[in-house]
Amino acid sequence: MTTHKTYHYLARLGNLIRAEARKTKPKLQPVQLEMLHYLSVCNRYSDTPAAITEYLGLTKGTVSQTLSVLESKGYLSKKIDRKDRRVVHLKLTKKGRDLLQDSLPPRVLIRGLEQLPQQQHGQLIDSLHQLLNSMQEAQGCKSFGVCKTCLRLKQEEKGFSCQLTGESLHNEETELICREHLTPKPPVTDKVA
Numbered sequence: 595m596t597t598h599k600t601y602h603y604l605a606r607l608g609n610l611i612r613a614e615a616r617k618t619k620p621k622l623q624p625v626q627l628e629m630l631h632y633l634s635v636c637n638r639y640s641d642t643p644a645a646i647t648e649y650l651g652l653t654k655g656t657v658s659q660t661l662s663v664l665e666s667k668g669y670l671s672k673k674i675d676r677k678d679r680r681v682v683h684l685k686l687t688k689k690g691r692d693l694l695q696d697s698l699p700p701r702v703l704i705r706g707l708e709q710l711p712q713q714q715h716g717q718l719i720d721s722l723h724q725l726l727n728s729m730q731e732a733q734g735c736k737s738f739g740v741c742k743t744c745l746r747l748k749q750e751e752k753g754f755s756c757q758l759t760g761e762s763l764h765n766e767e768t769e770l771i772c773r774e775h776l777t778p779k780p781p782v783t784d785k786v787a
């Protein structure tokens with residue numbers, strides 16, 4: 595029963611959010627807005643068409659077509675990787691950032707949360723976070739977690755570095771999500787009384 599009710603609420607929330615995305619001016623498809631949003635929260639190792647495909651669970655063809663439309667409308671630009679010319683990075687333009695600032699979070703969500711007692715906000719975030727983690731794990735998906743919670747993040751004397759890439763990270767980069775994020779495992783509880 596809990597599963598049915600949870601599905602119902604999540605599906606309806608998704609309907610309302612997508613319906614509002616369709617009202618964006620200038621007009622965008624919900625999937626276009628989702629891609630721009632992803633690019634606004636991901637780090638420099640995750641701003642590629644392959645990472646978007648993985649994150650949104652879309653086909654390569656849909657992603658490539660949607661990115662071309664967004665580029666032609668001036669919301670993002672493509673940059674070739676300095677070390678590997680086969681890799682393309684997608685960067686939001688000022689026009690793309692301005693659009694996101696005007697459209698997200700959706701007003702319908704802002705209004706809904708305003709009606710919810712403040713003390714329930716933290717609890718809601720925690721529950722959604724835990725549900726997301728378990729669903730991703732069940733599906734064998736990558737966690738796409740925030741860098742500052744990654745097992746590979748190393749605190750240096752001045753700032754941080756990534757143990758996977760060996761590169762330094764600015765403080766603000768540790769707030770972004772990453773395709774290579776490694777989730778720390780919960781501590782093993784001692785079951786012996």
Ligand code: SF4
Nearest residue numbers: 741744746747756772
């Ligand atoms: S520390 Fe983890 S999350 Fe951060 S850039 Fe490296 S792999 Fe990605």
